[in-house]
Amino acid sequence: MLLANISVARKIYEHFPDAAMLRRHPEPLAQSFDSLQQALKPLNIQLETGSSLALAQSLDRAVLPDDPYFNNLVRILTTRCMMQAQYFCSGTLTPDEFRHYGLATEIYTHFTSPIRRYADVMVHRLLHAAVDRDAGYASELTNKVAMAEQSDVLNHRHRMAQQAGRASVELYTSLFFKGKTVDEEGYVTQVLQNGFSVLIPSYGVEGIVYTTSKGDTPVLEYDKAAHSLVSSDASVSIGLFQHVRVVLQVDDSPVSANVGSMRRKLLLQLVEPHVPGLSLTETELSAIRATKPTQRSEAQIIELVTTHPEQVQSI
DSSP states (O other): OOHHHHHHHHHHHHOOOTOOEOOOEEOGGGGGGGGHHHGGGGTTTOOOOOSHHHHHHHHHOOOOBTTTHHHHHHHHHHHSSOOOOEEGGGGGGGGGOOOBTTTSSOOOOOSSSSTTOOOHHHHHHHHHHHTTOOOOOOOOOGOOOHHHHHHHHHHHHHHHHHHHHHHHHHHHHHHHHTTEEEEEEEEEEEEETTTEEEEEEETEEEEEOOBEEEEEEEEEEEEEETTTEEEEEEEOOOOTTTEEEEEEEEEOOOTTSSSSSOOEEEEEEEESOOOOTTTTOHHHHHHHHSSOOOOOOOOHHHHHHHHHHGGGGOO
């Protein structure tokens, strides 16, 4: 597949140097990895970001013998440091800017999936015109301005499709956890000034633990130099890759969700490490666990959303 896409990219660029529809993946900025590199340093792990090959090899070495999930986590965070791949018209950039960093190729396009991507349909038309001189085609196909505009539309639609996919996952996740209380271990994947993100591998979900007390007073202070959150007495520090334990629920409170809409947010509350004023106490944890969960099977969730969408608002 990769060879086919690369070969077609070269062919259409050779015949239409100003109007070929290609796909590029810009090289990530070195500073994009700063926080990740800083978190990996105490573990004696260094990511080599000079080339995609060097990065891939260093990722293979980023392992902890006693934590089999760690390598997956590093790969997830590394991907977030990168820029998104984009469609573009060859006449709008210099050849040095064509490179696809992730696939380590100087030129690339999407050709192999015309049944699911419109960009591939455009590339098929360009290839047909390139190999058959008698083939008829619209003038827009070789118009640099028109192809550049089409590339922008495709990039926009791709982003919209990604957002729709994430919204769908968010909806089904909320329905799955509705009425449930889950006590699980997770990893810190991002440190913010007012909280930190936690990824729960057992469910593949991610949410934010906010570090403010009930009086909206910060319980943990952000340490910019260490890119971590630290308690006032320095007894607790939370940084990337740290193991934490959280309680996960769906937050139905009007403050965080419009009760008339379908959107609900996952509420993550810290259990361990224990931070006074932030972590749940044993009494609070016992009360949460005593709550009788509402069980809903996967089949029931799918039927509810697809057959009775009007009822989703009320659950």
